[in-house]
Amino acid sequence: MQKQKNVFIQTFGCQMNKLDSELSLGLVRETGYGIATEIGDADIILYNTCSVRAHAEEKVYSHIGALKARKLREPGLIIGVLGCMAQKDGKQVFKRSPHVNLVIGTRMLHKLPDILRSAEECEEHILAVDKDQFFSIPRFVNGHDNGFQNYVSIMRGCDNYCTYCIVPYVRGSEVSRKIDDIYSEVYQLADHGCREVTLLGQNVNSYGKGLDDGSNLARLLQKIGKIDKLERIRFVTSHPKDVTKELLEEMKNNPKICRYLHLPAQSGSDKILQKMNRKYTSKHYKDLVANARKIMPGISISSDFIVGFPGENDADFNETVELLNDVRFFNCFVFKYSPRKGTVASRLKDDIEEKIKKDRNQILLNLQKKISLEENTKLIGSNFDVLVERLNTKTFAPKSTDKPEESFQGNFMGRTKYNHIVIFSGEDSIIGKTVSVKIDNATEFTLYGKQLN
Numbered sequence: 001m002q003k004q005k006n007v008f009i010q011t012f013g014c015q016m017n018k019l020d021s022e023l024s025l026g027l028v029r030e031t032g033y034g035i036a037t038e039i040g041d042a043d044i045i046l047y048n049t050c051s052v053r054a055h056a057e058e059k060v061y062s063h064i065g066a067l068k069a070r071k072l073r074e075p076g077l078i079i080g081v082l083g084c085m086a087q088k089d090g091k092q093v094f095k096r097s098p099h100v101n102l103v104i105g106t107r108m109l110h111k112l113p114d115i116l117r118s119a120e121e122c123e124e125h126i127l128a129v130d131k132d133q134f135f136s137i138p139r140f141v142n143g144h145d146n147g148f149q150n151y152v153s154i155m156r157g158c159d160n161y162c163t164y165c166i167v168p169y170v171r172g173s174e175v176s177r178k179i180d181d182i183y184s185e186v187y188q189l190a191d192h193g194c195r196e197v198t199l200l201g202q203n204v205n206s207y208g209k210g211l212d213d214g215s216n217l218a219r220l221l222q223k224i225g226k227i228d229k230l231e232r233i234r235f236v237t238s239h240p241k242d243v244t245k246e247l248l249e250e251m252k253n254n255p256k257i258c259r260y261l262h263l264p265a266q267s268g269s270d271k272i273l274q275k276m277n278r279k280y281t282s283k284h285y286k287d288l289v290a291n292a293r294k295i296m297p298g299i300s301i302s303s304d305f306i307v308g309f310p311g312e313n314d315a316d317f318n319e320t321v322e323l324l325n326d327v328r329f330f331n332c333f334v335f336k337y338s339p340r341k342g343t344v345a346s347r348l349k350d351d352i353e354e355k356i357k358k359d360r361n362q363i364l365l366n367l368q369k370k371i372s373l374e375e376n377t378k379l380i381g382s383n384f385d386v387l388v389e390r391l392n393t394k395t396f397a398p399k400s401t402d403k404p405e406e407s408f409q410g411n412f413m414g415r416t417k418y419n420h421i422v423i424f425s426g427e428d429s430i431i432g433k434t435v436s437v438k439i440d441n442a443t444e445f446t447l448y449g450k451q452l453n
């Protein structure tokens with residue numbers, strides 16, 4: 001009998017990639033492969049890749065390069081590149097790294113078991129990057145799934161073509177899954193112990209486009225909210241131009257939906273927003289946030305920003321600083337602009353010096369840290385329901401406050417519905433459960449407290 005081959009996947013990039021890797025592993029396991037938890041034990045090594053930044057791609061190539069010697073020692077070893085970089089680079093991957101066996105694009109992952117079987121039988125390079133077809137990787141809900149938190153894909157692709165972004169080129173056009181299929185997947189997960197789902201899509205607000213049954217994100221959330229055993233629902237990523245009043249009202253009325261919106265603003269300057277093809281103005285963004293807060297006081301709103309986009313002068317950057325000061329985000333992720341080949345923006349002159357990009361990046365990060373600390377400090381003394389995610393093994397030595405270090409320890413880590421990370425001291429085995437925690441300390445990133453019940 002042939003020895004069972006073990007598959008190892010290393011994932012780079014976003015939550016969608018993490019989900020694709022998880023589902024791909026489930027799929028290969030169902031079709032007779034074993035799962036290796038260490039790369040050294042694997043017969044098949046797959047890299048699920050990201051193309052959003054050049055740095056992420058270089059990292060993958062360096063991992064592949066490090067396998068060259070092992071491939072010489074073990075000629076039967078199968079090495080594959082999956083996902084966005086595979087879709088973008090196609091057969092270039094084989095040119096640069098001839099010891100790679102497979103290149104599988106973003107829309108062919110459901111064929112992974114067949115492709116692996118072919119790779120076992122022939123030594124030729126296999127290229128599978130057809131992007132015209134829609135796919136959904138089946139999920140096998142069984143004892144292998146993470147018990148209480150799961151990602152669920154609701155749509156794939158993006159039609160927005162922000163000028164800096166490679167995603168529409170590598171992930172293709174938007175396609176939504178049928179509402180009943182999503183409901184039945186979430187229902188099964190909840191039945192097997194899942195307490196929190198995060199609905200994923202490149203642009204979840206346009207969920208339903210192309211379906212002929214009137215589905216949209218608000219209606220999907222309403223339907224999923226009726227699943228008894230499910231406690232919490234999250235969704236990412238939202239586009240500011242597509243957030244509707246219906247969605248905000250559904251968030252308010254549906255107690256299972258977390259009070260958290262990740263709403264990437266990217267810039268506070270209308271000139272830069274237009275160059276980025278974001279299709280909204282800074283005023284639209286601020287009005288949207290004000291409306292969301294009016295409907296749901298206390299909602300956490302986080303954002304992404306790109307600094308140093310071509311043509312961003314001091315006045316444009318100051319408008320971004322002003323937006324941070326006005327909105328007072330829960331959290332911000334800040335990136336220095338770097339051109340991605342193939343995008344519209346890559347044809348613009350990358351005219352902002354690296355030092356200026358670095359300085360602007362630091363200014364936004366420092367400002368956000370200050371705002372987060374001020375906002376988190378206001379929560380000291382409050383009680384929150386916390387879904388306990390894991391044991392906390394780290395001890396923190398906060399630099400931002402004068403509180404004694406002992407107050408910043410706790411044996412569990414969990415999250416509130418507002419997406420705060422909470423470290424707290426609790427009793428017994430409570431992982432996967434929701435407990436009440438009284439907050440007694442805060443840093444810019446974390447709340448600290450003690451379990452009440």
Ligand code: SF4
Nearest residue numbers: 158160161162165167
């Ligand atoms: S909305 Fe814009 S940034 Fe987001 S995936 Fe689509 S093109 Fe990229």
